[in-house]
Amino acid sequence: MSRRHLGIFTAAVLAAASLTACGGSGDDSAASPKTLTYWASNQGASLEADKTILQPELDKFEKQTGIKVTVEVVPWSDLLNRLLAAAASGKGPDVVNIGNTWSASLQATGALVEFDDATLQAVGGKDRIVPAALAAAGAPGKPPAAVPLYSMAYSLYYNKKSFADAGITAPPTTWEQLAEYGKKLSTGGKWGLAIEGANPSENAHHAFTFSQQYGGEWFDSAGKPTFDTPQNVSAIKRYIDFMAADKITNPSNAEYAQNQSVSDFANGKAAMLLWQSAGSNLKTQNMPADAYGVAPVPFLASPPAGGKKVNSMVAGINMAVFKHTKNRDGALSFVKFMTSDEEQTILNKTYGSLPAVKTAGADPAFSAVEQKTIQDTLVTTAAPLPQVPDESTFETLVGTAMKELFADAASGKPVTEASVKAKLTDAQQKMR
Amino acid sequence: MATSTTAPDADRREPRAGSPAREAPRRPRGPRRSLLPYLLLAPAIVLELAIHVIPMVVGVWMSLLELTQFHIRDWSTAPFVGLENYRATLDLNSAAGKELLHSFWVTLVYSVLSVGFAWLLGISAAVVLQRPFRGRAILRALFLTPYALPVYTAVITWSFLLQRDTGLVNHVLVDQLGLLNDRPFWLIGDNSFWSLLVVSVWRNWPFAFLCLMAGLQNVPGELYEAAAIDGAGFWRRLRSVTLPMLRPVNLVLLLVLFLWTFNDFNTPYVLFGGSAPEQADLISIHIYRSSFKTWDFGSGSAMSVALLLFLLVVSAAYLLITNRRRDDHA
Numbered sequence: 180m181s182r183r184h185l186g187i188f189t190a191a192v193l194a195a196a197s198l199t200a201c202g203g204s205g206d207d208s209a210a211s212p213k214t215l216t217y218w219a220s221n222q223g224a225s226l227e228a229d230k231t232i233l234q235p236e237l238d239k240f241e242k243q244t245g246i247k248v249t250v251e252v253v254p255w256s257d258l259l260n261r262l263l264a265a266a267a268s269g270k271g272p273d274v275v276n277i278g279n280t281w282s283a284s285l286q287a288t289g290a291l292v293e294f295d296d297a298t299l300q301a302v303g304g305k306d307r308i309v310p311a312a313l314a315a316a317g318a319p320g321k322p323p324a325a326v327p328l329y330s331m332a333y334s335l336y337y338n339k340k341s342f343a344d345a346g347i348t349a350p351p352t353t354w355e356q357l358a359e360y361g362k363k364l365s366t367g368g369k370w371g372l373a374i375e376g377a378n379p380s381e382n383a384h385h386a387f388t389f390s391q392q393y394g395g396e397w398f399d400s401a402g403k404p405t406f407d408t409p410q411n412v413s414a415i416k417r418y419i420d421f422m423a424a425d426k427i428t429n430p431s432n433a434e435y436a437q438n439q440s441v442s443d444f445a446n447g448k449a450a451m452l453l454w455q456s457a458g459s460n461l462k463t464q465n466m467p468a469d470a471y472g473v474a475p476v477p478f479l480a481s482p483p484a485g486g487k488k489v490n491s492m493v494a495g496i497n498m499a500v501f502k503h504t505k506n507r508d509g510a511l512s513f514v515k516f517m518t519s520d521e522e523q524t525i526l527n528k529t530y531g532s533l534p535a536v537k538t539a540g541a542d543p544a545f546s547a548v549e550q551k552t553i554q555d556t557l558v559t560t561a562a563p564l565p566q567v568p569d570e571s572t573f574e575t576l577v578g579t580a581m582k583e584l585f586a587d588a589a590s591g592k593p594v595t596e597a598s599v600k601a602k603l604t605d606a607q608q609k610m611r
Numbered sequence: 612m613a614t615s616t617t618a619p620d621a622d623r624r625e626p627r628a629g630s631p632a633r634e635a636p637r638r639p640r641g642p643r644r645s646l647l648p649y650l651l652l653a654p655a656i657v658l659e660l661a662i663h664v665i666p667m668v669v670g671v672w673m674s675l676l677e678l679t680q681f682h683i684r685d686w687s688t689a690p691f692v693g694l695e696n697y698r699a700t701l702d703l704n705s706a707a708g709k710e711l712l713h714s715f716w717v718t719l720v721y722s723v724l725s726v727g728f729a730w731l732l733g734i735s736a737a738v739v740l741q742r743p744f745r746g747r748a749i750l751r752a753l754f755l756t757p758y759a760l761p762v763y764t765a766v767i768t769w770s771f772l773l774q775r776d777t778g779l780v781n782h783v784l785v786d787q788l789g790l791l792n793d794r795p796f797w798l799i800g801d802n803s804f805w806s807l808l809v810v811s812v813w814r815n816w817p818f819a820f821l822c823l824m825a826g827l828q829n830v831p832g833e834l835y836e837a838a839a840i841d842g843a844g845f846w847r848r849l850r851s852v853t854l855p856m857l858r859p860v861n862l863v864l865l866l867v868l869f870l871w872t873f874n875d876f877n878t879p880y881v882l883f884g885g886s887a888p889e890q891a892d893l894i895s896i897h898i899y900r901s902s903f904k905t906w907d908f909g910s911g912s913a914m915s916v917a918l919l920l921f922l923l924v925v926s927a928a929y930l931l932i933t934n935r936r937r938d939d940h941a
Binding site for chain 2: 256260263266267269284285287288289290377379429430431433434436568571572575576579582583586589590604605608609610
């Protein structure tokens with residue numbers, strides 16, 4: 180090999196090597212006791228809207244404590260990766276919002292401050308917090324890795340006018356009814372139900388609820404995956420069949436991953452939507468609150484043996500503090516501020532979610548139909564997603580398998596018990 | 612692409628024994644002079660080490676560990692598993708191994724087709740634009756536009772164009788031209804591979820065009836004139852003059868394009884989001900998913916290292932073969 184070729188070869192080696200070189204970076208945690216860095220999750224209509232909503236509260240906190248909080252609103256598509264990079268590098272923000280289903284997964288990294296009783300006391304006390312929300316803040320038997328901030332649950336949103344036009348007088352209470360109504364509503368270019376088919380997290384949340392109703396579990400008591408049980412296969416098939424068999428969902432929804440299903444519902448292209456606290460989002464899309472109704476998520480008409488009366492996960496956002504923070508006291512006082520009655524009322528009212536503390540529910544805004552439905556669901560029929568370290572992997576693998584099944588359904592390929600089982604078995608084999 | 616090496620020649624000439632030049636008032640060529648090239652190279656070497664070599668070595672080390680979320684914060688606690696990650700990811704009887712192999716083939720076909728089409732378009736445009744004519748500069752600038760656009764912006768635009776219900780592609784094909792009755796999916800299912808290929812060729816061909824255009828500037832016009840006098844037509848001139856003269860350019864261009872395309876992460880990631888459909892599951896996305904989405908960095912690194920070895924073998928074989936051919940011709 181000539182010298183010139185050696186040169187080219189070296190360059191080629193380095194070009195090829197770029198695959199192995201991957202890494203994350205993060206901002207440094209605030210070094211001064213008078214500053215904090217906060218990563219907020221995207222709760223409002225846009226990242227900018229969130230910043231506008233949060234900034235006055237952060238200014239208030241600065242006035243009270245002299246601590247300046249720099250906020251960055253991180254989109255959901257990036258948040259978990261960014262958190263992981265921060266956990267791995269020991270660099271990054273002081274305080275973060277996390278999806279509550281990730282609590283145990285992130286807790287396993289050991290990068291988050293544990294909220295034992297003393298620490299909980301420092302942020303306002305354990306007794307104030309809604310127990311169901313606290314149960315979704317870390318692995319059972321361990322101190323929570325985060326504190327609940329916003330509480331949410333799935334509800335069924337339905338378009339009142341479409342229902343009236345189709346002669347339907349009340350929202351469906353069973354999946355069988357939902358399919359039947361959906362068929363009546365799927366005419367003239369409109370569809371019965373909008374689904375976010377290409378969004379793995381959204382899919383996984385429904386996988387959980389349907390599995391509970393069919394008597395299934397995604398993990399056994401030892402935390403080992405049980406993805407391809409007959410119950411789970413039936414559960415997933417039931418959900419995919421809204422598109423594949425009942426044909427009440429537009430095949431295009433198999434591409435949806437950026438909340439297009441909410442837009443379709445807001446624009447009247449779909450008459451029903453299963454979503455968490457959709458109200459504030461619908462408002463920004465100019466759908467008036469009296470145009471839609473909110474009802475609990477349906478159940479199976481005749482549940483199989485072992486089927487549970489669960490129609491939502493305990494959804495919500497938790498607030499966590501990184502152990503690497505150089506301003507732990509400041510960080511905890513910020514958590515205390517954000518979970519105070521006043522802030523809980525202001526922020527949850529704006530986002531259409533529910534306070535995660537018992538003492539902040541008195542505001543009339545929380546007794547609107549949507550919030551009432553969420554509240555009832557959380558108290559009676561919601562269950563937390565399994566709080567195991569592999570939870571986030573479950574969301575990715577099962578959610579992606581469902582995305583592929585939706586793609587099959589959309590392109591007319593048959594979705595059978597066997598094809599669902601094959602996908603779930605594959606997903607399970609990838610768990611280590 | 613030609614390089615000149617005058618400096619060593621100059622050095623070689625200098626230490627002639629007994630030369631009177633020694634007494635001449637020349638600037639001394641001591642250690643300071645010989646250090647200069649190294650000093651000038653130092654920043655590049657340091658950056659190369661920091662950006663490529665060290666992460667690569669770390670990647671190899673990671674591939675020998677069971678690096679999951681339990682150990683990501685402190686790697687020293689991660690159990691050393693030797694080649695277990697390689698065994699698990701390259702075991703073709705397991706689901707993970709089968710998917711990796713599938714992804715490998717998809718990537719290989721994708722790379723070969725993408726480079727092939729990009730080169731074909733590049734050489735066609737370069738040859739057509741070789742002779743001056745009115746509007747040539749405008750066409751050149753126009754052809755280079757895809758390369759000048761930021762990759763994210765360009766690919767996001769493509770993803771809008773390719774949406775089933777609201778995309779321009781279906782609007783033109785179905786609503787305007789009436790070529791198809793059903794609105795096809797372009798971002799999921801079998802078509803997703805072709806969508807990815809089209810976007811990739813669209814992004815890469817201007818680079819091929821640029822390199823080949825530069826290469827053509829070095830072809831002496833007399834060669835074409837001589838060929839024309841000998842009665843050579845367009846194709847004959849292309850085969851016997853243009854392509855042989857472009858050989859050194861092509862040698863590098865094809866290799867670099869292949870490596871870039873094989874490793875391409877941005878295009879599929881932006882076009883499909885984090886999880887590509889299985890028909891377009893390129894290896895870079897596959898590795899990303901294994902590492903970041905399932906938090907198994909050991910396996911992800913093992914796949915990367917295996918892939919690195921593969922690309923090294925391909926590159927070495929390619930260079931050996933092309934080198935030997937050149938020697939044969941010489």
